[in-house]
Amino acid sequence: MNIGAVDHVELYVGDAQQSAFYLCTAFGFRVRGQAGPETGRADSRSLLLRQGGIDIVLTSALTPDHPAAQYVSRHGDGVAGIAFEVxxxxxxxxxxxxRGATAVEEPVVHSRSGTEVVTATVLGFGDVAHRFVQRTGDRDDFLPGTMDIFAADPDESARLLHTVDHAAICLPAGELGPTVAFYEKVFGFSQIFEEFIEVGEQAMDSKVVQSPSGKVTFTLIEPVTGRQPGQIDTFLARHGGAGVQHLALLTDDIVTTVPAMEERGVTFLETPGAYYDELSQRLDEPDLRMEDLRRTNVLVDQDHWGQVFQIFTQSMHVRKTFFWEVIDRHGARTFGSGNIKALYEAVAREKAMA
Incomplete structure (x- = not known):
């Protein structure tokens, strides 16, 4: 199948312009294109946001029967599609x-002035689809004949983020194994990591699947039945089934990026001081200065290949489901899942001392 990187991510939202304003103001994206009635699409409006190698499409319905209207009604704003380069x-x-995927849209050819884009779509997990995207010609012409493209912003100095690192996906109990098997069979992904995570009386299973190119990575998580309900159960109840809990965006310098995003209005989760007090007991010396990690609330973990630094935003979603992650890899290939337990225990200790 020869899947390359993530071509783009599409979010279905109630108000594309409002969502674009937040992502541009706070995250540093730029609006690069639009589609709607003026481009021949009468039932919806889409805005293309770009930063580095990240393309985000925000789509809002203009008619009640458009899929975006139905998605937002069921789930609220969220990720409805993750497209693959092929x-x-x-x-x-x-x-x-x-191989067993459900067809959503047969192949369609979009062309204009020597640029051609072929798309076709199948269903992935829950209500999230995967669009195959084949591009020939000018990549800046994102969807020729359907989307109008704006001139690029000449100011590249504000770029903070450059790649979609991974998507974290919550699944109902019992669906983890079948979903891994589905991605292995249908898309040729491989399982590269797994972990059983306990946080107090809560527990969850996690497996990571990745495309052969190594450029598309999904962290799949399901709650463990018979334990106290936790954050995965809450997501599934509020979201209304399986879905993307967060998208992780890669940066080259997290201790610079985080303060810059905070100045723009992003609110990140705070990390208790006890987390850093105990860090040396479970990790090697961090590549980044400890005072910088404390100052920015950045978490750190490591695997056999190196270290990973990460931080999560507070959810701006009305249902408190979807959020974002900023991640900085220093050789690490996995996802710092050890941080979940370490952070949970640090919070518990700090509360006990208060």
Whole structure:
């Protein structure tokens, strides 16, 4: 199937312009294109946001029968599609359907002035679809003939983020194994990591699948039944089933990026001082200065290959489900899941001392 990187991520939202304003103001994205009635799309409006190699499409319904209206009604604003770069979209679509994927949209050719984009879509998990995207010509012409493209912002100095690192996906209990098998069979992904995570009386299972290119990574999580309900149960109840809990965006310098985003209005989760007091007992010396980690509330973990630094935003979602992660990799290939337990225990200790 030859899946490359994430081509783009599409969010269905109640108000694309309002969502774009927040992501541009706070995260540093720029609006690069639009589609709607003026471009021949009568039932919806989409805005293309870009920063570095990250393309985000925000789509709002203009009619009640558009899929975005139905999605937002069920789940609220959230990720509805994760698109894959491929060399042959029609062939990838045919192969995926043969392997058991549900077809959503047959191959469609979009063309203009020597640029051609072929797209085709299948269903992934829950209500989230995967679009295969085959591009020939000018990549800046995102969807030729359907989307108008604006001139690039000449000011690149504000770029804070550059790649989609991974998506974290919450699944109902019992769906983790079948979902891993689905991605292995249909898309040729491989499982690269797994962990059983206990946080007090709560527990969850996590497995990570990745494309052969190593550029598309999904962290899949399900709650463990028979334990106290936790954050995964809360997400599933409020979201209304399986969905993307957060998207992780890669930065090259997290201790610079985080304060810059805070100045723009992003609110990150705070980390108790006890977390850093206990850090040396479970990790090697961090690559970044401890005082910088404390100052920015950045978490750190490590695997066999290196260290990973990460921080999560507070959810701006009305249901408090979807949020963002900023991540900085210093060689690490996994996802700092040890931070979940360490942070939970640090908070408990700090509360006990208060």
């Amino acid at each position: 060399t042959d979209a029609a062939k990838a679509f045919e192969t995926a359907v043969e």
